[in-house]
Amino acid sequence: MENFTPISALVGGGLIGLSAVLLMALTGRVxxxxxxxxxxxLGAPGDRLWRFLFVVGLILGPVIVxxxxxxxxxxxxxxxxxxxxxxGILVGLGTRLGSGCTSGxxxxxxxxxxxxxxxxxxxxxxxxxxxxxxxxxxVGG
Amino acid sequence: xxxxLSGLIAGLIFGIGLxxxxxxxxxxxxxxxxxxxxWDPSLAFVMGGAMAVTTxxxxxxxxxxxxRFEDQFYIPTNNKIDPPLILGAVLFGAGWGLVxxxxxxxxxxLAIGGWQIWVFLAAMLTGMALHELGKRARLLP
Numbered sequence: 001m002e003n004f005t006p007i008s009a010l011v012g013g014g015l016i017g018l019s020a021v022l023l024m025a026l027t028g029r030v031x032x033x034x035x036x037x038x039x040x041x042l043g044a045p046g047d048r049l050w051r052f053l054f055v056v057g058l059i060l061g062p063v064i065v066x067x068x069x070x071x072x073x074x075x076x077x078x079x080x081x082x083x084x085x086x087x088g089i090l091v092g093l094g095t096r097l098g099s100g101c102t103s104g105x106x107x108x109x110x111x112x113x114x115x116x117x118x119x120x121x122x123x124x125x126x127x128x129x130x131x132x133x134x135x136x137x138x139v140g141g
Numbered sequence: 142x143x144x145x146l147s148g149l150i151a152g153l154i155f156g157i158g159l160x161x162x163x164x165x166x167x168x169x170x171x172x173x174x175x176x177x178x179x180w181d182p183s184l185a186f187v188m189g190g191a192m193a194v195t196t197x198x199x200x201x202x203x204x205x206x207x208x209r210f211e212d213q214f215y216i217p218t219n220n221k222i223d224p225p226l227i228l229g230a231v232l233f234g235a236g237w238g239l240v241x242x243x244x245x246x247x248x249x250x251l252a253i254g255g256w257q258i259w260v261f262l263a264a265m266l267t268g269m270a271l272h273e274l275g276k277r278a279r280l281l282p
Binding site: 014015016021077081 | 143144145146147148149150151152153154155156157158159160161162163164165166167168169171172174175176177178179180181182183184186187188189190191192193194195196198199202203205207208209210211213214215216217219220221222225226227228229230231232233234235236237238239240241242243244245247248249250251252253254255257258260261262263264265266267268269270271272273281282
């Protein structure tokens with residue numbers, strides 16, 4: 001567990017929570033990224049701009065951290081191109097079919113004690129762990 | 142205007158939070174899913190920190206009659222645990238485990254990650270489009 005970073009995890013998580021609370025207080029919406037992103041195109045025309053700007057902010061946030069700290073945030077992707085494409089399609093299709101992802105079901109859903117969101121979170125974390133473990137066993141790591 | 146600015150600010154804070162928590166790093170996320178490997182519980186602390194703030198914040202915000210820039214709160218009302226929810230969560234969890242990216246980090250990483258994240262995002266948007274096409278063809282809920 002030498003990679004464990006509890007303090008930055010809690011602080012970063014707190015900021016994510018602050019964002020979710022602000023979005024609810026100001027626009028009355030749940031901060032679910034898969035929903036916000038897809039509804040830039042699919043949502044009501046009057047609600048496309050704030051969603052688009054949320055995504056702009058989401059991209060600029062890490063850039064601000066990069067300049068504030070003076071070093072690029074760690075980014076390491078180990079999957080090959082085939083897995084990246086397959087994984088991306090599964091994430092896009094799955095989050096729409098299941099009506100949410102780590103933010104919508106995870107942060108926002110669990111915080112309002114939604115049983116439906118809890119079922120989704122347990123399922124996607126469980127399946128994620130099974131897939132990673134299966135890959136580990138197959139490559140013999 | 143207020144709603145648009147709200148979206149931008151919430152997105153910025155969300156992106157900063159993800160970066161501080163290192164959730165923009167797919168290797169870090171996979172470390173949480175890799176329970177038989179060098180397990181890194183950080184992601185659970187990110188969720189915990191986010192939920193603590195969101196649970197309290199939602200409680201306070203919902204005491205108000207309406208959000209600042211809308212007439213009502215838009216809170217999901219569906220509380221059914223149905224097959225699309227579980228199937229969607231299974232597909233999402235599988236894709237998440239293959240790469241270590243979910244929708245938030247897939248967007249937040251665009252300016253700080255490598256070329257792979259653009260491939261992942263394109264695949265993810267394709268997956269979302271596939272769901273929309275399936276829905277319009279009445280093949281998917």
